[in-house]
Every structure is written in C-alpha cells, then in structure tokens.
Amino acid sequence: xxxxxxxATGLTKFNKTEKPLDSIMLSAIKPIFENTRNLDQKxxxxxxxxxxxxxxxxxxxISELSGIKPKISHSVESLCNSGTNSLVSAYAYVAxxxxxxxxxxxxxxxxxxxxxLNWDVSRGEFRHPIFWASMFASAHMRKYGTSLExxxxxxxxxxxxxxxxxxxxxxKPFSLDDVMHSKSLTENVRLLDCSMPxxxxxxxxxxSEEKAMKYADxxxxxxxxxxxxxxxxxxxxxxxxxxxxxxxxxxxxxKMSNKNARDVDVVExxxxxxxxxxxxxxxxxxxxKGQGSxxxxxxxxxxNKKINPRGGLIGAGHPLGATGLAQVVEICQQLGGKAxxxxxxxxxxxxxxxxxxxxxxxxxxxxxx
Amino acid sequence: xxxxxxxATGLTKFNKTEKPLDSIMLSAIKPIFENTRNLDQKxxxxxxxxxxxxxxxxxxxISELSGIKPKISHSVESLCNSGTNSLVSAYAYVAxxxxxxxxxxxxxxxxxxxxxLNWDVSRGEFRHPIFWASMFASAHMRKYGTSLExxxxxxxxxxxxxxxxxxxxxxKPFSLDDVMHSKSLTENVRLLDCSMPxxxxxxxxxxSEEKAMKYADxxxxxxxxxxxxxxxxxxxxxxxxxxxxxxxxxxxxxKMSNKNARDVDVVExxxxxxxxxxxxxxxxxxxxKGQGSxxxxxxxxxxNKKINPRGGLIGAGHPLGATGLAQVVEICQQLGGKAxxxxxxxxxxxxxxxxxxxxxxxxxxxxxx
Numbered sequence: 001x002x003x004x005x006x007x008a009t010g011l012t013k014f015n016k017t018e019k020p021l022d023s024i025m026l027s028a029i030k031p032i033f034e035n036t037r038n039l040d041q042k043x044x045x046x047x048x049x050x051x052x053x054x055x056x057x058x059x060x061x062i063s064e065l066s067g068i069k070p071k072i073s074h075s076v077e078s079l080c081n082s083g084t085n086s087l088v089s090a091y092a093y094v095a096x097x098x099x100x101x102x103x104x105x106x107x108x109x110x111x112x113x114x115x116x117l118n119w120d121v122s123r124g125e126f127r128h129p130i131f132w133a134s135m136f137a138s139a140h141m142r143k144y145g146t147s148l149e150x151x152x153x154x155x156x157x158x159x160x161x162x163x164x165x166x167x168x169x170x171x172k173p174f175s176l177d178d179v180m181h182s183k184s185l186t187e188n189v190r191l192l193d194c195s196m197p198x199x200x201x202x203x204x205x206x207x208s209e210e211k212a213m214k215y216a217d218x219x220x221x222x223x224x225x226x227x228x229x230x231x232x233x234x235x236x237x238x239x240x241x242x243x244x245x246x247x248x249x250x251x252x253x254x255k256m257s258n259k260n261a262r263d264v265d266v267v268e269x270x271x272x273x274x275x276x277x278x279x280x281x282x283x284x285x286x287x288x289k290g291q292g293s294x295x296x297x298x299x300x301x302x303x304n305k306k307i308n309p310r311g312g313l314i315g316a317g318h319p320l321g322a323t324g325l326a327q328v329v330e331i332c333q334q335l336g337g338k339a340x341x342x343x344x345x346x347x348x349x350x351x352x353x354x355x356x357x358x359x360x361x362x363x364x365x366x367x368x369x
Numbered sequence: 370x371x372x373x374x375x376x377a378t379g380l381t382k383f384n385k386t387e388k389p390l391d392s393i394m395l396s397a398i399k400p401i402f403e404n405t406r407n408l409d410q411k412x413x414x415x416x417x418x419x420x421x422x423x424x425x426x427x428x429x430x431i432s433e434l435s436g437i438k439p440k441i442s443h444s445v446e447s448l449c450n451s452g453t454n455s456l457v458s459a460y461a462y463v464a465x466x467x468x469x470x471x472x473x474x475x476x477x478x479x480x481x482x483x484x485x486l487n488w489d490v491s492r493g494e495f496r497h498p499i500f501w502a503s504m505f506a507s508a509h510m511r512k513y514g515t516s517l518e519x520x521x522x523x524x525x526x527x528x529x530x531x532x533x534x535x536x537x538x539x540x541k542p543f544s545l546d547d548v549m550h551s552k553s554l555t556e557n558v559r560l561l562d563c564s565m566p567x568x569x570x571x572x573x574x575x576x577s578e579e580k581a582m583k584y585a586d587x588x589x590x591x592x593x594x595x596x597x598x599x600x601x602x603x604x605x606x607x608x609x610x611x612x613x614x615x616x617x618x619x620x621x622x623x624k625m626s627n628k629n630a631r632d633v634d635v636v637e638x639x640x641x642x643x644x645x646x647x648x649x650x651x652x653x654x655x656x657x658k659g660q661g662s663x664x665x666x667x668x669x670x671x672x673n674k675k676i677n678p679r680g681g682l683i684g685a686g687h688p689l690g691a692t693g694l695a696q697v698v699e700i701c702q703q704l705g706g707k708a709x710x711x712x713x714x715x716x717x718x719x720x721x722x723x724x725x726x727x728x729x730x731x732x733x734x735x736x737x738x
Contacts, residue, residue: 057726
C-alpha cells in the first residue's frame with residue numbers, strides 16, 4: 001500500500017445562512033488552492049463530495065465550478081460519517097495508485113435530510129437520535145453510576161473549548177447550571193447535551209508521498225484507518241453502555257498505525273450527545289471502562305484541551321456531511337502546530353473518531369506528522 | 370497495485386414494479402451468496418450502494434438486510450455512471466489492500482430523480498437529456514452525413530439483441546419502420562432512439578487475487594480503468610460530434626491494460642440514445658471517425674453481437690444506478706462463456722463504457738479472463 005498524506009485543508013464558519021450548498025463547498029475549497037504552493041486545478045485527479053443533501057451530480061458540479069477536470073468524481077453518503085467515508089475512499093484511490101491527488105469536500109445545510117433515519121418508520125417519533133442518546137445514557141448510568149452532572153460536564157467543556165475556535169457555531173460559554181437547566185428532551189438528554197445541526201463545509205487535499213513533498217513542507221500522514229458497520233438500526237447494539245463499531249474500528253486503526261491510546265496526543269471524537277464522548281473515551285482506551293465521566297471532569301478542571309479542542313460537535317456544531325472532515329482539519333492544524341489558542345503543545349499523533357446513527361457505524365483515523 | 374477480480378454477479382429483471390428499492394437490491398445480491406462457493410457474509414469487507422434515489426444510509430440498510438457487517442459501507446452517486454463509479458471505488462479498496470472482498474450493488478426506480486440535471490435550471494425544458502442527444506445528432510449529421518435511418522439502425526439492432534436477454538425491459542422486436550415512425554421528440558430524436566428508465570438492480574462481488582481463487586474457478590480480472598470528468602454542464606463539450614471524456618477514459622483504460630480496440634472481443638457501451646452508440650464506437654477506436662453508422666449496419670447485417678449483446682440501454686432498459694453494473698455483469702457472463710444465446714464466441718477481453726449527462730463524465734473498464 002502506498003503512503004498518503006494530507007497537504008492542505010479548508011473550512012467555513014459553522015452557522016445558519018442563506019448560502020446554497022455549492023457556494024458553501026466552494027468557500028471551503030478556496031483556501032486549499034490559495035495556500036498550497038505548486039497546486040493547479042489540473043493536478044487534481046479525484047473530487048469527492050460528502051453530504052446528505054439530495055443533489056444529483058454534485059461532485060461534477062463542484063468540479064466545474066472549481067475549474068477541475070478530475071478523472072474520478074462522485075458523491076458519498078453515509079449519514080454523519082459521510083465525511084470520513086469520503087476521505088478513506090480518497091485514501092484508497094491514492095494508496096492503490098489509481099490517483100495521485102484527491103480533493104474531498106463535505107457540506108451540509110440545516111434543511112438537508114439525514115438527521116432522522118427514515119428507515120426506522122415503525123418507531124414513529126422515537127426515530128429521532130435523541131432517543132438512542134437517551135438509551136445510551138440510561139445504560140451508562142445504570143451500569144457505571146454516571147450522573148446528569150457528569151453528562152453536563154462534557155457540554156460545558158466542549159462549549160468552553162469552542163470559544164477558541166473562530167469557526168464554531170456557538171460563540172458563548174455555558175455554565176454547568178446552564179446545561180443542567182436547559183430544556184429537558186428526555187429524562188436524561190437536555191437541549192445543551194445535543195450537538196446542533198448547522199450549515200458548514202470542510203475540505204481536505206490528500207495525495208501520494210511523491211506529491212506530498214511538492215505541495216507541503218510538513219504533510220500529515222494517515223497512518224491508521226479503521227471502519228466498521230454493525231447495522232443500520234440502533235437495536236442491533238448488544239451493550240448499550242458501549243459502542244461495538246467504535247471498538248472494532250479503533251482496534252483496526254491502532255493496529256494499522258502500530259499505535260495505541262497512550263501514543264495519541266490529541267483527539268477529535270464524535271460527541272453527537274454528551275454521553276457519546278464518555279462512552280467513546282472508554283471504548284477507545286483513553287481511560288478504563290466506567291471512568292469516562294471522571295476523565296472528562298479532569299480535563300475540564302485542568303484546562304486540558306486534548307479531547308475535542310475545537311469544541312467537538314457540541315461546541316462547534318454538526319453539519320453532517322462536513323463533520324468528519326472538519327474533525328480531520330482540526331487534527332491537521334493541531335499536528336501542524338497551527339491551532340492557535342486551541343493548540344495542544346507538541347502534538348505529534350492525532351485521532352479522529354466519526355460515527356453515524358447511534359454508532360451503528362464508525363470510522364477511526366490515526367494521523368501523524 | 371494489487372490485482373482485483375470479479376468473482377460473482379447478480380441481476381434482476383428490468384421492468385416497472387411496485388417493489389421498493391431495497392427489495393430490488395436484495396434480489397440482485399441473493400444469487401451472489403447462492404452461487405459463490407465458500408462465501409459467507411462475514412467475508413464481505415465493503416458494501417457500496419449505487420443509486421440516484423434519495424435514501425440516507427442505504428448501504429448500511431442493505432448490509433443489515435443482507436446479514437453483512439462490513440468494514441466500509443456508503444452510497445455512491447454520479448447520475449448514470451454511479452454504477453461504474455462504485456465499482457472503481459471498490460476496486461481501489463481492494464487494490465490498495467484496505468479490503469479483500471467488496472460487494473457493489475446498484476439499483477433504480479423509475480420515480481427516482483437523476484434523469485434531469487436540476488443544476489441547469491436556466492435551460493427550462495431543455496434540461497432534458499433528449500436535447501443534448503439532439504445536439505449530438507445534429508452535429509454528427511452535419512459533420513459526417515449521418516442519417517435518421519443510420520440512427521434507427523442502432524435501435525433496431527439493440528432491440529433485436531435484447532430478445533435474447535431474459536432480463537431486458539423490452540421483449541419484442543422493432544423494425545426499421547417502427548423506429549423511423551415512432552413519436553418524434555425533436556427533429557432527430559424519436560421515442561425509440563431513447564433508452565427507457567425502468568426499475569432494476571445489478572450486483573458485483575470483487576476481491577483480491579488471493580480470495581479470487583477461493584471463490585471462483587474463472588475470475589474475471591479488471592485490467593484497465595479510465596475515468597474522466599469534463600464538466601457537469603453539457604455546454605463545455607467542444608466538439609459535439611465527439612465525446613471528450615470518453616476519449617480520455619478509453620485511452621487511459623487501454624494504457625493501463627496494455628490493450629487496444631483491436632484486442633476487444635465484446636463491448637457494453639452507453640447507448641442512452643441511438644446517436645451515442647455511433648459516436649462512442651468511433652471515439653473508442655472500433656472504427657474510423659465518421660464510420661460509426663456503417664459499422665452498426667454491418668453488425669446488424671451480419672448478426673454480429675459484439676456491441677451491446679444484452680441489448681444495450683436501448684433494448685435492456687436504463688435503471689440509472691444499476692446500468693454500469695449491469696453492463697459489467699454482461700461482460701462477465703460473456704467472458705465466462707455463460708451468455709447463452711447472446712454469447713460472442715471465444716470472448717476473452719471485454720470493454721464497458723458507462724457515461725453520464727451527455728458524456729460530461731465517462732468510465733471505461735477493460736475486463737479479461
């Protein structure tokens with residue numbers, strides 16, 4: 001397998017706008033061409049778009065609008081992990097030798113479908129992700145004594161981290177009291193435990209080792225990839241205090257990169273809801289099972305930005321098709337020492353965790369300088 | 370780059386039914402598990418779905434319904450060449466070493482979007498593909514003296530070939546007179562010059578060289594791949610009597626496989642409209658430029674099934690997301706000597722040509738025994 005590296009990234013402010021989807025995508029692509037030395041449109045072999053928007057031929061439209069005539073172009077959809085699915089697909093084109101340089105761009109509008117999986121029609125209103133989040137929370141509370149306050153700390157920490165992220169949707173802090181007293185959606189999910197759908201786009205340029213040296217002084221290498229699909233329906237998950245697809249994906253990613261949780265300096269993980277961060281920290285080996293809540297409180301108390309430095313989905317917002325790529329953009333900035341106030345000092349190895357629909361599928365990526 | 374082979378295929382009858390999209394896909398997948406020795410659901414690393422249907426998380430739904438828990442699953446969309454885009458993506462996963470075995474399934478319902486590219490809104494009713502077909506026909510007539518009768522021969526030949534394809538949408542022959550006097554849609558496109566949208570699904574199992582020997586006695590190797598995107602909008606095509614993306618894609622596919630048109634025994638090409646077959650035969654080197662009409666008449670007069678033996682899109686029907694994969698299924702059957710009455714004797718090397726939206730993008734594949 002050939003090596004592949006990320007050499008440039010682009011991002012838009014996460015917000016709610018009147019801008020159409022293709023304009024948002026172009027805004028994320030623009031800095032890639034502006035900031036990458038020696039890169040010309042004719043060098044781009046692959047253009048992949050990642051979104052839940054029902055837009056036919058979107059990758060071709062984005063190619064034409066960007067002045068690119070790629071070999072390969074199509075759109076990729078897998079709900080909330082569409083972004084990392086498209087990036088791994090681009091990796092495969094480069095690693096196989098079919099392509100040298102691939103541009104991946106994800107975006108979402110708040111009115112795009114994808115928030116509710118319409119396959120689970122028999123569940124009525126319980127199709128909404130809030131209900132699987134609530135089932136996760138109930139199970140973790142029962143099994144490990146997790147409290148509503150523990151869940152609130154995830155939200156407080158990630159909203160605090162987001163204050164140093166100029167692209168984040170939220171621009172103000174929330175106190176523990178704010179979260180504890182935000183609107184109750186279920187018995188254990190409050191409004192501020194939830195990530196917020198919003199408009200946004202993220203773009204990543206990935207290329208072969210040979211091209212990486214042409215485009216960048218310090219490329220970021222994708223050294224570990226793990227992906228796993230368990231099901232489409234949430235009910236297939238055996239242990240509701242754990243995420244089976246995440247455990248398999250992280251095991252494979254660590255194995256491929258020859259790293260483990262102790263080697264990882266900075267993490268972007270998929271906190272669609274507060275409880276997700278706690279479970280994922282445990283399932284990816286950053287703490288013992290059942291210790292996720294304590295781990296989060298320690299991070300908050302010490303001001304440690306290692307986990308979700310950009311504010312995660314809860315603080316930065318969750319434009320579905322862009323989210324996985326925005327996580328990758330953050331880890332690239334961290335490993336490149338360009339994360340400003342969010343910088344985790346000396347970060348050399350980063351991890352991205354991106355999942356869909358109650359962790360029925362997960363992607364884990366290990367990135368290294 | 371690792372080698373990759375097709376070891377099993379599945380297909381449904383092309384028709385118009387009340388069956389939902391996922392049921393049609395499962396019908397195409399079923400024979401793959403029934404007919405492949407040593408294949409178990411747990412062996413499948415990748416599930417890709419290919420469709421223009423606006424179905425979120427479809428690859429996960431199909432995985433769950435099929436009892437598969439793959440590493441990688443997502444949906445791929447690129448209008449009429451979604452099918453070959455998903456196959457090349459699966460090839461990349463296998464060729465890179467990220468996966469050993471990948472299942473690709475494409476399907477369409479007649480009421481799915483994709484027929485009309487809604488990006489070209491300023492064209493009003495002229496967005497419909499009939500109008501780019503008419504522009505191709507006008508240009509080819511002006512430049513090479515092609516006649517309405519020449520166009521009709523493509524339709525007559527492909528409808529005739531479809532009579533030996535039990536999965537084809539059309540089940541009766543059409544005479545030259547039938548085509549010439551079918552309803553005029555433009556001055557040079559008649560109803561029987563057009564492929565017909567319909568329901569249908571096709572599935573392909575692709576795997577590494579090591580696994581190929583486990584699953585099949587006579588795997589079909591993918592030896593050449595060429596893909597090219599010129600634009601999304603039809604107006605970017607410089608010479609309307611030629612297809613720029615097809616010429617680039619076929620050049621790359623021939624180069625990768627070290628073959629040329631003379632080596633190819635059997636072809637499935639994208640005859641969305643009669644004129645397309647004539648232009649594509651010329652642009653892929655099966656005859657001199659301007660000689661496509663004569664080439665088609667010779668095929669018809671001699672009963673030669675080399676080009677579009679299953680009846681092409683015109684005879685077999687055009688379920689968009691399935692079409693590229695159905696073309697691949699036909700070539701695999703031909704190279705495996707299992708094409709029944711459609712068999713091209715001794716076929717060893719086959720070619721698939723699949724394009725979208727007036728050849729604004731094209732895929733060409735070379736397959737070999």
